[in-house]
Amino acid sequence: MSHSRPRIDTAGRRARLGRRHLLAPACRAARPEEVADALVALHATDAATVHLAACARLAVPDPAEVERALYDDHTLVRLLAMRRTLFAVGADLAPVASSSTGRAIAAKERAGLVGWLAKGVGWDERRLAAVEEKTLAALAARGTATAAELTEDVPALRESVVVSPGKPYEATVAVSSRLLRVLAAEGRVRRGRPRGGWTSSSFRWTPGTAFAELAAPPAAEARAALARRWLAAYGPATVEDLKWWTGWTLTDTRRAVAATDAVEVTLDDGTTGLALPDDLGPAPEPEPWAALLPALDPTAMGWKARDWYLDPDHVPHLFDRSGNIGPTVWWNGRIIGGWAQRPDGEIVWRLLSGDGGGEAAAAVTAEAERLAAWVGPVRITPRFRTPLERELSGRR
Template identity: 60%
Template sequence: MGVPVIGDAERRARLGRRQLLVPSLRAARVEDVADAVVGLHATDAATVYLSACARLAKPSAAEVDRALYEDVSLVKLLSMRRTIFAVTEGLAPYVSSAAARAIAAKERATLLKHLRDFAEGWDEARLAETEREVLAALAVRGEATTRELSEDVPQLRETMLMSAGKAYEAKQSVGSRLLRLLASDGHVRRSRPRGSWLSSSYPWALVPQWPEVPVREAKAEVVRRWLAAYGPATAEDVKWWTGWTLGDVRRALADLGALDVALAGGAPALVLPGDEAPVAEPEPWAALLPALDPAVMGWRGRDWYLRPEDVPALFDRAGNAGPTVWWCGEVVGGWAQRPDGAVLWRLFRDVGAAAERAVAERAERLAGWLGPLADLGGDDHRGGHRDQCDHGEQR
């Protein structure tokens, strides 16, 4: 008896159901959204809000604010692939042990090298003492921006001249690098931005120390959550998403007892034990997802939901996805928002009148709760999509 086969249509049904993109399955709380996709990409401020609201029954920036800044039930960590993810408080200790701590160790070594090479009077002891002073200052202040902390810890104002003599030389403050290091090490978090939910000006606050989780156990738990949300998938998909070595990935899969299945065309893949049975076909669904959304960035192999010929229109040279239009588990177009609030979208192919109506409805609802904005997820990919939509077919 051969291994179970899970074809493309089944994978698309799983994507819509498990990532809460089917209308009847959307969540009431943002914590449920984050757990459904394991973690929300948080490199750009807007992505967390837009990804979450695409999966909430009642889209609300206030609901995301509640989890991030009031209940602090959603925390941001520099983790998988050295990308910032927003994960639930319950998953955070596992993500910290499985990914963030190792990244923090590398960040610390890199920062120390830069301090020795490009600043004066720095060594490991001074860096450690500065970290202690920053944490002590935060304990007194409650929360503070890097600039405010530099009033208490003056050495944060010191700078490093990077790439001296190059056309792209630039000065970096010690404070900007050190606070990022403390965040990746799980000591501080970003508090509510000063301004709108798209603001990049934010203070820092201390976070309680999470319980220690053995690294191997943590890696297995992260992969278990990921396979539950993204399976079936290949070991290469897991390696790409986590940024781990193939050895780490294989060890975690073995610890989980992951089962072999076959994809369309016979390619080998894996699922969690008991997850090889088909899922029910969901009702038709449309979605407008932001740059770096988990649905488009979840797998290395994307041909089952994204045509190769459409990749250049959606991805930048670094492999980052821009805003995407979805219909029933496939990427069928791109979208952008004008500063006046209008949401423009363009389909890459004919998907039928019903799909167009559904996409138009989602675009109207999105524009309705967004209002006029000027930034939806990073200049590198947003600008290109705005040009395509403005000069292509507008709907």
């Protein structure tokens, strides 16, 4: 006897998103650690995104709480992981993220650094190791330091390399920036509290604990664990979605999925999705909700195939040329516009879709006021600028 494949429609996916991503007001969290766990990982390439993404989902938004988790309690850990992107993850997930993706990326980063230094400043691996040893010793002595302070102690860090010479995008890159990036990828140093406020990416550095020393599971086991966590937060979704989100090979992705006991389901567009065995039933609809999410928000960047929550016609307005999404306005599990902050601090937004009518507009207005209230005097400029954000902010 044949059994039909379970079907999960778009409405069910959006209902799951509103609840599991803590966007419906009744589902908001008390602590940023809960937000990171719900979303698996918070994008951290843009320092402001971690705070904006967390506070959008907190019942009482407070960037000081995010700073506590990152810099005081270390319950959130920044690491270079999925898709060679910087993420902030819960401390319990850090060994899993490191073993499943981070270690391989760190190895590639180190190989790239060795080649870059050999070509750019003539260093061999022995010279690099000596400079690293001095850098780590200087950091240990200081306890915390900026890159500039470390170059005072280790003059070799001041050397620089011209990249893409003769090109319009030619740039001079300091050895310190590449070297510290690799040490951070290996867990030997950690990004500490930044200079300036929570929007700053000018970090102080502190000694770190190598992920190799943590009780990390083997790589295959870690990939299965990460896939299970991701499906619980983002499922139903496709193998291609997970492959894109992690940056794994197709073979590794399929093996990880097989270890989760995920069930094949049919999505509304006819494609085959995957869901955990306990996630096949109807999803209760949350109350109507609106959200203003930041550039590179984990929800907006959670899937490769986005048509079920993003009109393809809106992509040119909301993404930059490299595929980075800007600030977005959401209504009941669908992106309906974008927002920006003007130089005077005003939060402005524009709807690209009429979904929700007056109810949606009123809810978005309330969310904009909520955002402005906790952001206060802080000014936010996304690291990656998108056409609509530039237009709304008035800052080209």
